[in-house]
Amino acid sequence: MINGENLIPVAIPWAMVGGGRQSQIGYIHRSAALRDGVFKLVAGAFDIDAQRGHDFGVAIGVNAERCYADYKTMFAAEALRQDGIRAVSIATPNGTHFAISKAALEAGQHVVCEKPLCFTTAEAEELRALATTKNKVVGVTYGYAGxxxxxxxxxxxxxxxxxxxxxxxxxxxxxxxxxxxxxxxxxxxxxxxxxxxxxxxxxxxxxxxxxxxxxxxxxxxxxxxxxxxxxxxxxxxxxxxxxxxxxxxxxxxxxxxxxxxxxxxxxxxxxxxxxxxxxxxxxxxxxxxxxxxxxxxxxxxxxxxxxxxxxxxxxxxxxxxGGGHPEGLFEAWSNLYVRYAQAMAASDRGDKAALAELHYPGIEAGIxxxxxxxxxxxxxxxxxxxxxxx
Ligand code: NAD
Known part of the structure; x- marks a missing residue:
């Protein structure tokens, strides 16, 4: 049962690309990632429109200097911070997933990406190879699986x-x-x-x-x-x-x-x-x-x-x-975000046994x-x- 007790020792500093003010799916990412205290939203490039993304980030409580105009600027700036992000969720239209996921992995970030992960199996396999080299977790939000x-x-x-x-x-x-x-x-x-x-x-x-x-x-x-x-x-x-x-x-x-x-x-x-x-x-x-x-x-x-x-x-x-009280899609996504966080934490401490125990929609599901x-x-x-x- 999930009851609010810590599920990983320290919340993972986390950012979003996309999922801005008018997006359909941004809110459920934030709600799911933040519900159980496993992620902490500290940065974002939330929108294709830089000003709107900045305003939105501030309105949801992100420090103004960490609301970036675009994802490239964000990965570069966060890499220079002691308290920089360690994971990013990508909730942008499909045609951008490959480039943003690749840039995130190259910047040493764990990734949660919307489906479809990219357009071709060759691209998906390239992301898998990069994730393996960088020792990073990739989650794909097939949310109903939660x-x-x-x-x-x-x-x-x-x-x-x-x-x-x-x-x-x-x-x-x-x-x-x-x-x-x-x-x-x-x-x-x-x-x-x-x-x-x-x-x-x-x-x-x-x-x-x-x-x-x-x-x-x-x-x-x-x-x-x-x-x-x-x-x-x-x-x-x-x-x-x-x-x-x-x-x-x-x-x-x-x-x-x-x-x-x-x-x-x-x-x-x-x-x-x-x-x-x-x-x-x-x-x-x-x-x-x-x-x-x-x-x-x-x-x-x-x-x-x-x-x-x-x-x-x-x-x-x-x-x-407990039974009788209905749960729904928000809880399902939260269950997945807990598993993503547990996988990222296990990966960071090199705990292969814990990683093998967890199953969640990851890079193989994306491929x-x-x-x-x-x-x-x-x-x-x-x-x-x-x-x-x-
Ligand atoms: P949307 O068009 O409603 O929102 C897209 C958001 O991304 C907007 O805020 C837009 O400004 C922003 N954006 C676009 N390009 C960007 C960029 N380069 N940098 C930063 N921000 C950028 O789209 P949506 O319906 O929220 O869908 C987004 C993704 O989520 C799609 O890949 C879609 O397939 C997926 N999706 C998944 C589920 C699910 O159940 N897992 C449900 C709906 C949508």
Missing amino acids: HQLIEQAREMIAADELGEIRIVQMQFAHGFHNEAVEAANPATKWRVDPKMAGPSYVLGDIGTHPLYLSEVMLPQLKIQRLMCSRQSFVKSRAPLEDNAFTIMEYDNGAVGYVWSCAVNAGSMHGQKIRVIGSKASIEWWDERPNQMTFEVQGKPLQVLERGMGYLHPRALADDRI EGVRWVENCVRSADAGATWVDYR
Whole structure:
């Protein structure tokens, strides 16, 4: 249980790049990183507009001289300080992630980066090599993975409660972009511009979220080949897709399916994962994150509730308030930020055993997300044909 006691000896001095006043995702990064006292926000280059970023930094309590005009200036200036930053979170549009992550690692910073980590597997592998050389942790914010019941699913599958895994059914299918809302919304506009979004829209923006949940629940499954069909129902978004269907075959004979969609009119989030084994199935939906269904063939449906004593200790370790009181995305992200901080602290003291015990969306998850999108796009653009996963 997380109850406010220190989780690492000293809070890590931390900065943000992006996540400024008008950003969608900046606040949850700060809320998650600061909630349990594992990070201390001391600097930032919060905005593409230097003055706005400065004003915003001051307004959230950062010392004015440490609100920088851009990330390069920040890394250089912080390196000269005794009390300089040791970690940075990057919450900027996709097209900037690679350059900023690279600069941060070169400056000796631990990194938490938004997804997608970058545009190509080659770039992602370059970041991994750099992180290894510099002995730094890279976290990637697949935030839904911090929900307790995802941990419970992982433990139930490992304990063979589902039997042999046959089918993994996934979707992230919301309806918010059923029309060309990007015309009036800057945060959507860059998402459908290949220069800033990369080779895909919904595959990278949302499909990779349930994909990562499947990696947490089923760490042993490896994709062998996949087939993807993608469409731009709002024509002006072409060549980027606002809908995609991906079928995957895994190396153990199981199959998987991901529906990535931003035009599912009427749907709020629609992120679900259902894992079907030979004996039973589990299903989790991010709009009801405190419950997970467990269906054993021939028995009545069970609904597992977050925070209850019957859950696995690894799931309960993340609990903050006990069953019945709903927890949500903010707590899920906080759980991940705690693990990022613990990994950074363990890395700094060279504690390999502690590092091996921690699991969180890190550089491998970042690489896998980029690799999956690359393979989906290759298949879709070849006419929705099967492609070997590489
Ligand atoms: P946004 O457009 O709402 O905000 C982007 C912010 O970054 C703004 O404050 C902007 O001024 C700032 N910025 C842009 N370029 C910058 C630069 N070079 N230096 C400093 N600041 C810069 O975008 P958003 O919706 O918050 O998305 C940001 C990132 O977060 C994207 O990569 C997106 O995919 C990701 N995201 C992740 C999740 C998740 O669940 N993990 C959810 C939403 C967004």
